[in-house]
Amino acid sequence: GDLKLSFWNCAIMFTSEIPTPMELVATEHPQRILEWAPKPSRLFTVSIDNRILVWTVSQVIVKGNKKCSAACTAILDKHSDIVQDLLLVNDDTLVSCSMDSLIYIWDPNTLECKSTRAGHKRGIRTLAKHSSTVFVSAGRTITW
Numbered sequence: 001g002d003l004k005l006s007f008w009n010c011a012i013m014f015t016s017e018i019p020t021p022m023e024l025v026a027t028e029h030p031q032r033i034l035e036w037a038p039k040p041s042r043l044f045t046v047s048i049d050n051r052i053l054v055w056t057v058s059q060v061i062v063k064g065n066k067k068c069s070a071a072c073t074a075i076l077d078k079h080s081d082i083v084q085d086l087l088l089v090n091d092d093t094l095v096s097c098s099m100d101s102l103i104y105i106w107d108p109n110t111l112e113c114k115s116t117r118a119g120h121k122r123g124i125r126t127l128a129k130h131s132s133t134v135f136v137s138a139g140r141t142i143t144w
Contacts, residue, residue, distance in 0.1 A: 003027050005034075005045070005055070007068045023068040025055070035086040037094065037108040043070065044094060044108070046083045052076035052096055054111060074111050078104055087127040089135050097137055099123030 006021040031053070033046035043055040054074035060067050081100035088094050093114075094106040101124060103117035120139045128136045 003030060005031060005043070005070060007057075007070070009066060022066060023070065025070045027053075027072075033083070033086050035088050035094065037088050037091075039091045040109050042108060044076075044086050044088075046086060046096075050077070050079055050081060050083055050098070052079075052083060052086065076104075076106060076111065076113075078113055081123065084123065084125045085127045087129055087135055089129055090132040095127055095135055097124035097127055099125075101139070103127075103137055 004027060005025040007023040008019060009022050012019050029047040029049050031045040031047055035044045037044065041057050043057055045053045045055065047053055052075070053072050054076065055070045056073045057068060057070045079096065079098040079100050079102065081098050083096055083098045085097050086094065088108065092107060092109065094108040096104045096106065101118065101120045101122055103124060104113050105115045107114055120137065122139050124137050124139045126138050130136055
């Protein structure tokens with residue numbers, strides 16, 4: 001990775017203008033997964049060091065142009081192995097899964113871990129939203 005988060009303005013994506021990022025934010029490690037929580041205006045990212053980084057994002061208008069700023073304001077580090085996915089199920093529920101075979105349920109507003117799910121025997125690779133209260137997780141089974 002190039003060790004940065006790039007924020008883009010979708011309004012100019014389909015014009016003849018060559019788009020440039022609204023903001024570039026340097027990161028210590030490459031960020032593999034991104035999940036946006038609009039209610040608290042936070043971006044959750046997964047770093048290659050197994051941590052979930054919490055970015056507080058704000059928009060300002062400077063000389064008639066929209067600009068963003070983002071700062072890493074917290075780190076969620078309960079997982080003991082590679083974090084594979086993040087999913088915002090609703091405004092009050094963020095889910096993370098890992099190769100440690102655990103699922104953590106987070107409050108994206110307070111950043112507290114609300115609960116843990118342990119139903120997989122091996123690592124969990126992906127999450128999908130079914131509804132505002134139900135999500136699906138999937139792991140990987142290896143057959144020799």
